[in-house]
Amino acid sequence: MELYGYKVPKMAALLVWVVIWEIIGQFELVMLFPPFSDVLLAIPDVITTPSFLEAARITVLSYLGGLALALVVGVSLGLLMGLVKPADRLLNMWVNVFLSAPLSALVPVIMILFGMGMPTVIVTVFMFAVWIIALDTRAGVLHVSPSLMEMSSSFGASRWHRMKIILLSALPEILAGFRLGVIRGVKGVVIGQLLVSIIGVGALFALYSQNFLMAHFWALILILFAFALGLAEMIGRLEQRVEYYAGARS
Amino acid sequence: MHMTQPIVAETEADQIIEVAGIHKVYNETVTALKDINLGFGRGELTSLLGPSGCGKTTLLKIISGLLKPTSGEIRVNGETVTGPGPERAFVFQDFALMPWATVLKNAAFGLELKGVGQKAREDKARHYINEVGLAGFEDKYPHELSGGMRQRVGLARALAVEAEVLLMDEPFSAVDEQTRRKFQEDLIRLRETENKTFILVTHSIEEAVYLSDRIVLLSPRPGRLKQVVTPEIDRSGNPEAIRRNPEYLDLIDDIWAGLRDYVE
Numbered sequence: 001m002e003l004y005g006y007k008v009p010k011m012a013a014l015l016v017w018v019v020i021w022e023i024i025g026q027f028e029l030v031m032l033f034p035p036f037s038d039v040l041l042a043i044p045d046v047i048t049t050p051s052f053l054e055a056a057r058i059t060v061l062s063y064l065g066g067l068a069l070a071l072v073v074g075v076s077l078g079l080l081m082g083l084v085k086p087a088d089r090l091l092n093m094w095v096n097v098f099l100s101a102p103l104s105a106l107v108p109v110i111m112i113l114f115g116m117g118m119p120t121v122i123v124t125v126f127m128f129a130v131w132i133i134a135l136d137t138r139a140g141v142l143h144v145s146p147s148l149m150e151m152s153s154s155f156g157a158s159r160w161h162r163m164k165i166i167l168l169s170a171l172p173e174i175l176a177g178f179r180l181g182v183i184r185g186v187k188g189v190v191i192g193q194l195l196v197s198i199i200g201v202g203a204l205f206a207l208y209s210q211n212f213l214m215a216h217f218w219a220l221i222l223i224l225f226a227f228a229l230g231l232a233e234m235i236g237r238l239e240q241r242v243e244y245y246a247g248a249r250s
Numbered sequence: 251m252h253m254t255q256p257i258v259a260e261t262e263a264d265q266i267i268e269v270a271g272i273h274k275v276y277n278e279t280v281t282a283l284k285d286i287n288l289g290f291g292r293g294e295l296t297s298l299l300g301p302s303g304c305g306k307t308t309l310l311k312i313i314s315g316l317l318k319p320t321s322g323e324i325r326v327n328g329e330t331v332t333g334p335g336p337e338r339a340f341v342f343q344d345f346a347l348m349p350w351a352t353v354l355k356n357a358a359f360g361l362e363l364k365g366v367g368q369k370a371r372e373d374k375a376r377h378y379i380n381e382v383g384l385a386g387f388e389d390k391y392p393h394e395l396s397g398g399m400r401q402r403v404g405l406a407r408a409l410a411v412e413a414e415v416l417l418m419d420e421p422f423s424a425v426d427e428q429t430r431r432k433f434q435e436d437l438i439r440l441r442e443t444e445n446k447t448f449i450l451v452t453h454s455i456e457e458a459v460y461l462s463d464r465i466v467l468l469s470p471r472p473g474r475l476k477q478v479v480t481p482e483i484d485r486s487g488n489p490e491a492i493r494r495n496p497e498y499l500d501l502i503d504d505i506w507a508g509l510r511d512y513v514e
Contacts, residue, residue, distance in 0.1 A: 150316050151346035154334045155360040155411065168350050 034215040042219040051204060052220075055193075058200035062118050063189040066125025070181055074130045075174060078137020079166070088138070099131040103188070107195045117199060121192040128188030129181035136177025140170025172239070179235040186228035265289040266414060266447050267313060272322035274308055274473075281472035282308045286322070288466060288475065290415075295441065295448040297458035297465045299505070301512050305473025306451045307343075307419055313449065314340050314417050326415070336364065339413035343420040345400040347392040353379060354388040356403050360411035371410075378406040381443075383436065398429035415447045422457065434460055435489040455509070459483070459501050460492060467505065470512055479505065 018036050025035030046052050077095070081088040107124055114120040144166050152165050167174075193202030201220060208217040267290040274283040282305040290296050298306040311317040313324055315334040323330050326337055334340075339360065347356045354372060355362075357379050361371035379388055382402040392400055401421055408416055422430040434457060441448070452458050458465045459481050469476040483497050492498055 145344075145346070147342050147344050147346040148348065150311075151340070151342055152363075154314055154316055154338075154340040155363045155407075156334055156336065157363050161363060165348070168348070171350070 031212070032214060034218070038215040039218040039222065042213075042215040043222065046204075046216050046219045046223065051207070055200045055204050058118060058121070059189055059193065062121040062192070062200070063125055063185060065118075066122040066188065067129055067182065067185045069122070070126045070129035070133055070185065071178060073126070074133025074177070074181065075137050077130070077134040078170075078174070078177075079141055081134065081138040082141025082170075083166075092138075095131050095134050098127070099135060103127050104191050104195070107192055110192075111196060116196055120196055121189060121200065124192030125185045125188040128191075129185040132184060133174070133177040133181045136173045136180070137170060140173025140177075141166055143173070144169040175235070175239045179232060179239060182231050182235050183228060186224070186231065190224060264292045266292045266327060267449070268325040268328075269309070269313065270323050270325065272309070272312060272324070273320045274305065274312060274317070275320045283312075283319075284472040284474050286473075286475055290447060290449060291464075292414075292447055293445055294463045295450065295461055297450045297452055297462040298468060299452055299455065299458040299465050300468035300473070300476075301470050301509060302453060303473075304468040304470040304512075306453075306468050308473070309468070310417055310419055310449060310451045314338055316340070336411065337413050338415045338417055339408035339411050341401070341404050341408045341416060341418040341421045343423060345392070345397075345404045345424070347400055347403055349392050352389050352391060353384060353395070353403050356392065357406040357410055360407055364411065375406065375410050378409045379403075381409065381440070382406045396429070397425040398433060401425060401433070409444065413446075415449065418448065418450045420451050420453065423453070430457075437461060438485055438489050455502050455505050459498055459505070465505070467508065477508065 021033065022036040024030070025033050025038065077091070081091055081095070103124075106127065107120070110123050110127070111120050114123055148165060148169060149162065152162050157165070190201065193200040194205060196202055197206050201224065204220055205217065208214075208220065269286055269288040269290075272283055272286040273281070275281050286309060298309060300306050308317060312319050315324070315331060315338070318332070325331070326335065348359065351359070354375055358366075358371040358375035361374060366374070376388065379385060382405050384399060384402050384406065387395065387399065392403065395403070401424070404421070422433050425433065437448075438461065450458075450461065462481060465479040465481065467476040467479065468474065479501070481497070481501050483492060483495055483501075485492060
């Protein structure tokens with residue numbers, strides 16, 4: 001966007017909202033919105049508490065655990081669906097149902113099955129991330145160029161080599177699914193902890209809101225947003241390095 | 251003079267590939283090929299020529315082992331084969347290069363599958379990359395190359411496995427006209443250094459006459475053998491001169507006269 005000949009950076013709109021937030025906060029109209037500057041000041045405060053460090057540890061561990069599980073299961077499931085027609089007919093509907101279902105409603109059930117601790121959060125992250133990874137992997141496998149497969153069998157490729165070619169061909173789609181899974185996983189890790197609410201950031205959110213520490217509450221939200229965006233950006237970078245051949249596939 | 255001969259079961263001694271009684275039926279209703287009997291002489295370049303729908307690519311894929319015939323058999327050096335084998339290498343219409351691998355890795359792929367060590371296969375791949383005129387492009391990726399150069403990589407890959415027979419499925423149809431001509435001339439030169447048997451599928455009459463020792467004409471729906479033509483064109487001189495050779499021009503007209511009935 002350009003304004004009076006000056007290039008306006010993309011984040012400018014965000015800045016406007018921050019200013020409005022600051023003004024509303026300064027008037028102390030709504031207790032829910034402390035001034036933005038207070039929120040910024042609360043960030044170091046939040047980060048340095050031992051309970052935040054504990055929450056961060058639990059969040060990162062259960063997030064990575066759930067995501068790793070989702071990646072392995074999602075890619076295998078996608079491969080199975082892409083390669084075996086009957087499996088696809090059997091599973092496609094269910095995967096799509098889970099993809100669009102309001103998974104938050106399932107968390108209480110998960111909680112009953114896995115208890116009020118980290119396993120529940122891991123399973124929630126897994127449930128949020130796995131389906132999109134499976135579907136994108138399936139799409140990638142279905143788009144593998146038939147002549148590339150013919151080529152590999154005409155040169156006598158073993159099963160293992162053919163699998164390698166399928167995986168490398170589908171890599172752009174798998175990465176796209178993984179990036180979406182990464183973002184959905186952040187939702188999962190937050191929602192899971194909120195509903196469990198006695199561990200991790202869930203416990204912190206409960207603590208802050210029950211004690212009306214709104215600046216801290218918002219500070220924690222900002223930190224989580226930055227975490228999610230940072231991760232998505234990292235995967236985006238990785239994708240760009242693979243992208244060079246996604247468009248060149250014939 | 252060229253001569254057109256009737257279809258006979260050929261009994262010449264040195265036939266590297268024999269096609270015996272091949273039928274191919276798709277979905278139990280569509281007959282793609284009907285009763286194909288053919289022999290391919292060692293060191294010859296044979297074109298399979300015909301309008302679209304005549305099953306020429308199907309026949310080539312059956313010879314390569316990529317497709318199974320409904321009945322009939324393929325013999326290579328007298329032995330019946332049922333799948334792809336190291337004595338036949340395929341060159342694909344759409345190149346079929348791995349987009350994530352460099353020219354060198356693509357050219358060495360067939361050798362990699364045969365279990366040749368890295369050093370040995372890269373040396374050999376380099377040799378054939380040079381042979382097809384791509385020296386200096388070893389570390390480029392397929393998307394950095396033009397269509398013609400990509401097909402040269404496909405050719406280098408097929409040459410590198412040192413198969414006796416090269417099966418080419420419309421190898422020049424996805425490249426532009428100038429590149430195609432250059433490619434055809436290079437193929438004639440290549441035949442002087444590489445003693446291989448070529449089977450080439452094409453829909454271009456000019457290309458078939460320009461390159462082939464023998465042209466197999468197929469008629470469409472169902473694909474049958476129509477005629478076998480043996481152009482006797484001297485290709486030893488300047489490759490450009492062939493295109494002005496009266497023999498070449500007459501034969502193109504003859505074949506077109508025979509095929510035009512099949513084209514609405």
